[in-house]
Amino acid sequence: MGMKHIKFITPLRIIAIIVLIIPFLVRNPYWLNLICLLIIYILVTIGLNMLLGYAGQASLGHGAVYGIGAYTSVILVANYGFPFLIGFVGSAMIPAIVGLLLSLIAFRLHGFYLAMVTMAFAIIIERVLVNFDSLTRGAVGFVNIPGASFGAWNLSFTSYYFVLAFFLISGTWIIKNLIKSDFGRVCKAIHFNEVTAGCLGVNVYKLKIQLFVISSIFAGIGGMLYAHLTKYISPDTFSLEISFFFTLVVIVGGMGSFWGPFLGSCALLLLPECLHVFQEFKLLIYGFLLLLCIVFLPKGLISLVDKFFTKKISGTDQSLRGVSTGSLEGIQIPKVKGGKEILMVCDISKHFGGITALNGVTLNVREGNIHGLIGPNGSGKTTLLDVISSLYKPDSGQIFFKEQELTHLSPHRVASLGIGRTFQNLSIYPDLTVLENIMLGFHTVQKAGLFSKSFNLPQQRREEEMMKDFASSLAAFVGLEGNLFNTAETLKHNQRRFLEIARALCLKPSLILLDEPGAGLATDELLFLKKLITRIRDMGISLLIIEHHIDVIVDVSNVISVLNYGVKIAEGPPAEIIKNQDVIEAYLGIMENPVA
């Protein structure tokens, strides 16, 4: 992200200035027309970049959505004589609805299959455009489409340019707001790992649908602008190739980078113009350049520019600079005495094929307790945690959290009820900064809606500030206050473990599940971990901890349960557990029959 080191030069202002100056510099109508086209492509691809670049969902169908936008507006204006503004509203609404319906279907699929279905959609739409000739005028399409007009005022070409500029600037502004908000962070999170994002309370399915609809609106409006610019559309204009083109623009420009679509559109639109001298070899060279680009610049053209600027910016989002380190007051939950059961695991069984991972496990975590869960490798500890988080559905049995049944809920619902968790194999998002990683945990707590985030309304700004303060105090709580603005991939292993704990605390949970928080930690770090765990308990949060460091678990726990081969073999205070004969045998084996 370019040039934020000078406060007054924001990307948005750069774009606005360039776009508004161009008509005064460029007089050649051919070039001006090309620039109009460029603006439209940028508008479509910044929307698509959210879906494809930030969230990593491959769509090959946006050319079709673009076409639907164009046709909607033209049919409304040319066939039914509606004013231009109605055409505009229609070209945002209809693609949004189509995008919603398509994504409801398509996002049951992943990766390759998702790309296939969106591609199939693009082909189907093209056929529909050809065959519903009563409405779409078939393969011929529409010629002499009326230009944009407001009431009696028919816009000249130059005025229409400023309409385009208006859409580009406001579109860029909205995307910028979304990227900077929780929405953008969550998109990056699901790109990296959908499963763990779910455990942070992210409704992955809903998020993807929102994304698809947003990008469809951008594509639809782009199509509308295109139709009234060129004044001619036919199904050929919106074939599969334009879908591929948009996807290429995003990837060539640089996926998940704010400037990517701008660079990509410039390169892919202007390049063929420059290649005109090569005549029949034009496409051949174009293909070669594409190949070179993806081979040598896998992160897109933006990586060239980034190299240029890395000396000036340290790769961090500086808008997050200058937060105060508040106290942890906000998270204090009144300590509950009496120790009611907060989590009740009743007779849970889970099989994977022929393997029994859990066999009738019953376990209760009491409020304000630290509950240890130990057992040899493969005894089903993590599986139990996964069943509690609803990542796996149990074959039988029930789980209650504060009297609420969990087993039929999806992971993000479980998280939003107030169950935070960390992962044995760590699940931090390497490209996000430490602060952003922690702020991901606020997803369920945040009240500002998508609308508020799009337009950066006061509620969103207030919440964002509050979250920053709170997240930085959480970072301080786990000892990461010095690393707030470093990307998470720069952290050491122990810091990553503590980062996950901080993030789990963001959910304002009443129960935290820690999966081997001590794995790979050195002795002094284990001491810090012990302190951390007790402090979390003192805040009134109950913990269920899987841990292999027996000394740690014995020191901190009130109760320890022991699993072996999916069966609970012992439960009780730590002092009893370490003397329990069954537990010792499970860990060390029975002398007479070591294999057991």
Add this chain to the structure above:
Amino acid sequence: MLGALLGYTFHIALKLPLLWTFLVVGVLCGVFGILFERFAVRPVLKSRSSLGWIISTVAVGIVVRNSANYFWGTSPLPFPSIFNEAPFFVKGIGITPQALFTFFIAMAIIICLDVFQTRTIVGKAIRAVAFDRISAELVGINTKKTVILSFIISFSLSGIAGMLICPITFASALIGLPLGIKGFAAVALGGLGSGKGALIGGLFLGVCETLASGLLWHGFHDTIALIFLILVLLIKPSGIFGKYVTEKY
């Protein structure tokens, strides 16, 4: 497409016998597969983003199509069938010998491929690499060689398929893309990584297409099959024969 055009060149222009043509086309397409893997796939897979292959594939597609355009021109080139053109009739259904021949060759290739994949150590290695590259490497499989091999196989087979189909569709630089898309759809329908699935997916797609254009609306000829694709994936997201793999996080 390349297979068809190469086949045309060797068989018609250079007058090579048909059997030799098959061999030469298979080898040349295999070599092209090696080049494709080396220069367009391997460098792209190094980066973390998983979508690079879309670009490199499209880019190579553009390059090959336009080179072919340059060498062979755009007009379809007729490719004579080795058989009698006249269809014979079985209970009133006309079948051309060429279609039948194509069908049997395809069947033979599929059976060989299935046996290769499930019975031979190399075939098993390919499946292992597809499943988890790192663990495959750890048990001593040369993953690089395996991947190259799978590219050779798939490119050779595509080339031969292209030759097989060109007496029906003619050889042209433009037959590639629609066929490629249908191939993808057939694979998705049957389930990734299942030879049987691809066969049945392709058969299903073809029957749907023909039935739809005959019985329903001619304009939606290639659409019906795609609608079926969407419906099938809706009911079974991993394709008819695909196994759903829960990703470990």
